[in-house]
Amino acid sequence: MKLLGLHHVSILTGKAERNFQFYTKILGLRLVKKTVNQDNTESYHLFYGDAKGSPGTEITFFDIPGLGHTYPGVGSISSTSLRVKDTNALHYWEERFKRFGIQHGKIEKRNHRDSLAFQDFEGTKLILVADNGEAGVRPGIPWDKSDVSAENAIIGLGPVTLTVAVPDKTVKVLTEVMGFNQVGTYPSLEGDFPAIQVFETGEGGSGAEVHIEPRPDLPRERAGRGSVHHVAFRVPNEEEYEYWVQRIAASGLINSGKVERYYFKALYFREPNHILFELSTDTPGFDVDEPVETLGERLALPPFLESRRADIEAKLRPLDLDSK
Numbered sequence: 001m002k003l004l005g006l007h008h009v010s011i012l013t014g015k016a017e018r019n020f021q022f023y024t025k026i027l028g029l030r031l032v033k034k035t036v037n038q039d040n041t042e043s044y045h046l047f048y049g050d051a052k053g054s055p056g057t058e059i060t061f062f063d064i065p066g067l068g069h070t071y072p073g074v075g076s077i078s079s080t081s082l083r084v085k086d087t088n089a090l091h092y093w094e095e096r097f098k099r100f101g102i103q104h105g106k107i108e109k110r111n112h113r114d115s116l117a118f119q120d121f122e123g124t125k126l127i128l129v130a131d132n133g134e135a136g137v138r139p140g141i142p143w144d145k146s147d148v149s150a151e152n153a154i155i156g157l158g159p160v161t162l163t164v165a166v167p168d169k170t171v172k173v174l175t176e177v178m179g180f181n182q183v184g185t186y187p188s189l190e191g192d193f194p195a196i197q198v199f200e201t202g203e204g205g206s207g208a209e210v211h212i213e214p215r216p217d218l219p220r221e222r223a224g225r226g227s228v229h230h231v232a233f234r235v236p237n238e239e240e241y242e243y244w245v246q247r248i249a250a251s252g253l254i255n256s257g258k259v260e261r262y263y264f265k266a267l268y269f270r271e272p273n274h275i276l277f278e279l280s281t282d283t284p285g286f287d288v289d290e291p292v293e294t295l296g297e298r299l300a301l302p303p304f305l306e307s308r309r310a311d312i313e314a315k316l317r318p319l320d321l322d323s324k
Contacts, residue, residue: 001243002179003201004234005137005208006157007049007264007280009060009080011124014067016044019096020321022120023048023059026100027082028148031296033286037062038261041305044313050140050155053286053295054233055264056155057140065317073221074165075246075274077215077228079117081158083139083206085151087114087130092152101247111159111186111198113206122226129158131204136205142322155287159198159209162275163221163266167197169272174199174210176202177251178233178277201233211264212306220274230268231279241265241281250281261315263288 013019023029028318030172032053037043059080072078076196090107093233097104097118114130141154164170168323174180178201185195195323202208209233222226235241248255248269255269264280271277289300299316301309 003244003279004236005202006281007206007232007278009077009136009231009233009284010060010107010224010229010285011060011080011158012063012067012223012227012229013061013063013122015122016046016061016063016065016319017321018121019061019063020046023061024146026096027141028153029059030143030145031321032058033263033290033300034296034298034319035302036305036312036316038302038305041308041312044270047286047296051143051256052141052292053282054156055089055142055282055285059153059157063319064225067225070224070227071219072224073219076164076221076223077160077231077275078163078221079127080228081115081129081153081160081206083126083145083158083258084128085130085139086132088153090114090116090128090130093118093128096180096250098117098149108189109186110189111184111196120226124226126138126230127158127183128154131155132144134205135317136200136203137207139207145173156207157212158206159230160194161211162273163213163215163218164273164275165214165216165218166273167212170212170275171197171199173251173253173271174212177247177253178180182208183209186193187300190215193217202321207213214239230276230278232266232280235265235279235281238265238281244279249293251262259297260304262304 029048033047050057138154142150180199198211236270261265267279
């Protein structure tokens, strides 16, 4: 059984309102679920994605007001990629970033793909990558209620980069436990450092890759606003989820056991370089409690929290999002 690719990436924000403006108004993503952090219901959890909130398109944020700076280093998910249709779209985004004053680099090759690095207002390191007809995990469905056209829209998650001090330990988990295959390497764009290793799963392609960046020269990351909390990988259904629960347990990796998130079932574990991985089911999806047409327009709570709605809403800070 193979993991299908990336499911979602979860990041920390200190300012949910500005976060919403950036990811919906500038990047043109859809807010597909406004809910709470189920492990701390006094904090919002915002999910952005394609028109239907498809697995493999979701970038999510935990809202923690007053969160401090991130100090980059190893043991981190140091960049998150977002897919676009082709290189023409990258040129569109280059001009759009200039217009909005978004910090960005230049269009350049990463692992044979044209790419454009940029940062959000909290320093989250993001990279647009061009599909250019490449086979692999299917793209998502562009959100048509944005001023970004379908031709230029973000259509899913691309590779995540793991920056580690000792890559062999992470590689062993990816290949021997999670079933990834190494498919290549490419030079570091940060200087004279070891090559970045590329691993893929499932149908491969941009939406199914993990890149390992060896950086033994760096200290351990100190997480703050803009840092990535975890990366989740796609499990197609509950039957295969049961297989992965048993496989991770048998591997000896310390893990969470089964976790019911209602929108998907989850399993969490840390690989040896301390990066948090999650396995998440594609099913049932974000439309299990809201129509696709109105996703993200109200505070959604899973049934096991619904009875506490009044108390949860009373403790949440007011959040004024124009999600229409």
